Every structure is written in C-alpha cells, then in structure tokens.
Amino acid sequence: MADTASSSRYQLLGLYDSPFTRRVAITMTHYGIAFEHLSLSVFREMDAMRPLNPLFKVPMLTLADGEKLYESAYQLDYLDELAADRGLTPLTPRSGPLRRQVLQATALALVATEKAVAIAYEGQRPSELQWPDWRSRLRGQMRQALAMLEQQLAASGGAGGGFLVGERLTQADISTVVGIAFVRYVLPHEWPAGDYPTLEALAARLEASDAFIAVPINE
Ligand SMILES: N[C@@H](CCC(=O)N[C@@H](CS)C(=O)NCC(=O)O)C(=O)O
Secondary structure, eight states: OOGGGGOEEEEEEEEEEEEHHHHHHHHHHHHHEEEEEEEOTTTOOHHHHHTTTTTTTOEEEEEETTEEEHHHHHHHHHHHHHHHHHTTTOOOOOOSHHHHHHHHHHHHHHHHHHHHHHHHHHSOOGGGGOHHHHHHHHHHHHHHHEEEEEEEEHTGGGGTTSSSSTTSSOHHHHHHHEEEEEHHOGGGGOOOTTOOOOHHHHHHHHHHHHHHHTTTTTT
C-alpha cells in the first residue's frame, strides 16, 4: 500500500461516545496518523450528516482521494496495513496465531460493546415499548463477555501491567477499554463496579496514556 498518510488529510466522522469511532481515532493517534475529526451526531445532526454519509452510521473514514471506508473493523485493517508499511508494529498482527488470538479477544470486546450499545438503544424507546426481558438478556451477554475478558486478562498478567494478548498493547486492549468507557459514560448504572478489577486497572492505565487522552469520549 502506498504510504500517502504524511501528505494527506484523513477525515473521521462520528462522535467519540461511539466506541467504534473512538477505537479508530485512538488507533490513528497511536500510529501517528493525522486526521480531521468531524464531530457530528448520527441522531441530533442528521441534516449536516446527510451529504457526508446518508447511511447515518459511524465511524466513516474518508481517505485523501475521497474514498470512504465504512465499518470500524475494515478501517482498522486499512490502518494496520498502513502502519506495517511504515515499519510500525500493527495493533492486530498481520498473520499467525497471535493474529487469531488478538482477533478473538477483540471479538469478545465487540460483544460486550455491541450489547451495551443495544442496551442504550433499548433505553431510548418509549417506556411502554421497552422490553425488560430483552434488556436482561443484553445485560447478561455484556457481562459474560466482560467476565471472559477479565479472566483472560488476569491469566495473562493484567494485574501486573500486562495486556490481553502477549506482552504488548494490541487492538484487543484498545477495543476492550473503549467499550468499558462507553458503558461507564453512557450507562453508568450498568457498570458493575468492582466485578472486573483487572479490566478496571487496564482501563485506568490506557485512559491515562497519550493516545487515549487525545481522544476524549465527550468530543
Ligand atoms: N459494526 C459497526 C457498528 C457501528 C455502529 O453501530 N455505530 C453506531 C454509533 S455507536 C451508529 O452509527 N448508530 C446509528 C445507526 O446505526 O443508525 C462498526 O464497527 O463500524
């Protein structure tokens, strides 16, 4: 892939309270790829978003030549390839057993995150149309995924400063921590404080790092 990043302008569309948008922004910051953040809400600013992205789904990453990339996983795949071309270590290894392990831990993070987002949407329905059993199911799935991540992180030395897979930061860590941040910010009553101490320690460590600080959840 041609490395045009240094001379180009990337645009990332979406608020950072979207965990999917935030993980892409943190990844770009981690790689040192400059971008313009188009901070528009898919719900409150539809008129402004329509000409940019009539799908009203974020994140959307626009490349220097105007090509638009949808779906955060594919945006991350593009960024990892760019990073590898630049001699950086990709946050998801490009091949081998470590790639599979990082993708699987990231999949758990996405289950937790997607179920949390679904709980938030359920809460926006008129109260007479809300379905408590469905919310309970979503909550159970979210907590199951978090418990599996907690177990994996504890087993890999997370309490002592380790990461979910191997000995360095990967996309699994970033996706997990942005999911946790989303729950705490948008659904604070849904975060079972103290149940996942190793995940909480990882979140505290990463949220204090430069790449996370540069991408605040309220922007
Ligand atoms: N799998 C998608 C999920 C993106 C997603 O669900 N984004 C939400 C914001 S958190 C959104 O755009 N919601 C508005 C909608 O889907 O109508 C990705 O990773 O890019």
